[in-house]
Amino acid sequence: MPGPSAPRRTVLKGAALAGTAGLAAAACSTESKLGHAETPTPTAPVDLGAADAVPVGGARLYREERLVVSCPAEGEYKAFSAQCTHAGCLLEKLEGTVGDCPCHGSKFDVTTGKALRGPATVPLPAVPVTAKGGKLIAGPQG
Structure with a gap:
């Protein structure tokens, strides 16, 4: 005899969907209120090694430092966070001066930080970088 309560199967489906929604929300927890991932920058100077390692x-x-560095001209360097501004995934590879995000296919110009293909629309954040004694130092300069 059917009653006013929902059938057990419906309740179980609802619980499963609620759990899935919670996982989806957790997966996107790196996104800010602006709709892009928060990309932390170094809070202390980071020694990246030999400056001539960047052609x-x-x-x-x-990858380990979560940075990408370009060298537009001899002795000139630019650095950016290597975390995609869409969901925070780490750029996987470079094809020339284009960085690829493996998660959703975003592409970035790593000489300017500009998002070239979405879903990311926000550029990669710039990180200060200097060459000192033949080494690259990224992050705050003291």
Whole structure:
């Protein structure tokens, strides 16, 4: 005899969907209120090693440090966070001066930080970088 309460199967489906929604929300927890991932920058200077490891006219991905550094001209360096501004995934590889995000296919110009293909629309945050004694130092300069 059917009663006013929901059938057990409906209740279980609802509970499963609620759990899935919670996981989806947790997966996107790196997104800010602006709709893009928070990308932390170094709070202390980071020694990236030899400056000549970054080719002139090219770029190098420093995965462990979560940075990408380009060298537009001899002795000139630019650094950006290597975390995608869409969901915070780490750029996986560089094709020339284009960084690829493996999570959703965003692409970035690593010489300017500009998002070239979405879903990311926000550029990669710039990180201060200098060459001192033949080494690259990223982060705050003291």
